[in-house]
Amino acid sequence: MSKIEKGINWAKERRKESGDDSDLSRRERSRLWTKRRMSEENIGAQWISKLRILPVHRAESEDSRVVLNDNQDESVRSAYKMLRTRSLQRMRSNGWQTLGVTSATQGDGKSLTSLNLALSLARETTLSVVLLELDLRRPSLCEHLGVDPIRGLPEYLDETATIEEVLFRPENTERLAILPNTEIFENSSEVLSSPKIAQLIDKLRTDDPGRILVCDLPPYLVADDVLAFAPLVDAFLLVVSEGVTARLTLRRSIDILQELPIMGVVLNRSEEVSAGYYYY
Secondary structure (H helix, E strand, O other), X not given: OOHHHHHHHHHHHHHHHHOOOOHHHHXXXXXXXXXXXXXXXXXXXXXXXXXEEEOOOHHHOOOOOOOOOXXXXXXXXXXXXXXXXXXXXXXXXHOOOEEEEEEOOOOOOHHHHHHHHHHHHOOOOOOOEEEEXXXXXXXXXXXXXXXXXXXXXXXXXXXXOOHHHHOEEEOOOOOEEEEOOXXXXXXXXXXXXXXXXXXXXXHHHHHOOOOEEEEEOOOOOOOOHHHHHHXXXXXXXXXXXXXXXXXXXXXXXXXXXXXXOEEEEEEEOOOOHHXXXXXX
16 A cells, blocks of 8 residues: 555544534534624634735736736636635535645646635635645745745744734735745644644634635645645645646546545636636
8 A cells, every 4th residue: 555545544534533524513514604604793804904914015016926906817817706606615515614725746836726716715705714835845825925924834833923923914905814834844744744733723713613724735746745634624626737737647636636525626727718717
């Protein structure tokens, strides 16, 4: 049995032990979603409004691919709106809060997809969104935004800063918080499967039952990080890139991830105008 297969089996056992797949758990979390949706007071947005604000000059430039405002092509913005709607429908119907975004290999655009999806989700007035930079070997979210956060995940893990001190809110957003990673972790899979990370995810989820966590994860064929983190994720989005992701690689991907909760597949860099930006 390969290391990846062992990881999948381990992840399945962890999910069974946690009871996340039980009908009772799904009904209860769906009820919490509905309650949160009907609430007039957006607790999550109030909490995010108190976080530090960082300017995102690069994201606002004309050549940026970040869908922060109206600087992007309408077809791209519309595609992310559709992805947001379809994702929310699936997550709400299942009572899911935590979404992992990954790809087979580097260069498929999964970090940019994570960022743009989180920005699109945060435009929903009834939601608060936390985007976690968990590609611990090759972080790039801050590069896309053009920010230098100074404090981030390492400071939270070594307890030199609180979660509120390491999170930041991008300028011109109201309901999105980002947890940046400010250093390279050689022991990334061990970090992602550590009790400290599990406690972090649990806190972010339970503090606001209506909050969505978007986790930018590394490519799953590069290391075992995704499998190590899988027990903490409700569902995954798989990003593939037209002209980059080989068909054989995608077929191998499906074989590897068939035991994990794949919510959808995002087709990036499609040349088909009618296909938009994604395939779901």
